[in-house]
Amino acid sequence: MNDKLKSLLIVGHAPSPNAKALVDALLNGAQSDDIEAVHTKLLSPFECDAQDVLAADAIILFTTENFGYMNGALKDFFERIYYPCLQDLKRNEAKPYSLVVKAGLDGTGATESVQRIITGLKWREALPRLLCKGEHDLEFVTLCFEHGFTMAASLDNGII
Numbered sequence: 043m044n045d046k047l048k049s050l051l052i053v054g055h056a057p058s059p060n061a062k063a064l065v066d067a068l069l070n071g072a073q074s075d076d077i078e079a080v081h082t083k084l085l086s087p088f089e090c091d092a093q094d095v096l097a098a099d100a101i102i103l104f105t106t107e108n109f110g111y112m113n114g115a116l117k118d119f120f121e122r123i124y125y126p127c128l129q130d131l132k133r134n135e136a137k138p139y140s141l142v143v144k145a146g147l148d149g150t151g152a153t154e155s156v157q158r159i160i161t162g163l164k165w166r167e168a169l170p171r172l173l174c175k176g177e178h179d180l181e182f183v184t185l186c187f188e189h190g191f192t193m194a195a196s197l198d199n200g201i202i
């Protein structure tokens with residue numbers, strides 16, 4: 043086991059095949075051959091608890107926009123991890139994260155609902171939010187691959 047191995051956690055609920063293609067692309071990008079010392083784990087929000095979050099060196103959050111908000115799975119995740127994470131200042135504060143939103147029409151509500159909670163958690167945005175909006179497009183898959191790769195490469199190189 044490499045002592046310097048860092049961990050990237052992707053928390054994503056994919057309620058449709060299109061959303062799943064984006065989550066898979068995030069994972070594939072983060073697991074590219076060029077990434078040397080980062081272990082990436084993909085978990086559904088329902089499988090993820092505060093220990094997973096605190097143990098991660100960086101986190102990618104993925105959500106669809108549902109009813110002008112993050113999806114219910116991610117909300118459930120935040121409700122369970124919020125206070126336990128705040129209680130562990132050292133491993134929680136300034137945690138690098140990024141957000142990917144898949145929306146049918148808009149994406150603003152999902153983005154803002156996540157960002158409000160992140161403000162409370164005091165995490166640090168490592169990459170600008172990626173919004174994939176509208177009908178499914180193969181370009182979204184490419185963008186998610188690049189997003190996953192960039193987060194993992196930034197961690198690998200000690201940039202975040």
Ligand SMILES: Cc1cc2nc3c(=O)[nH]c(=O)nc-3n(C[C@H](O)[C@H](O)[C@H](O)COP(=O)(O)O)c2cc1C
Binds near residue numbers: 109144147
């Ligand atoms: C119950 C429900 C509510 C939704 N609400 C919104 C919404 O408020 N804003 C929006 O842009 N898209 C909304 N959508 C569309 C989803 O974001 C979209 O289905 C999701 O991103 C998956 O993409 P796909 O339909 O291409 O598979 C909603 C979808 C569902 C099923």
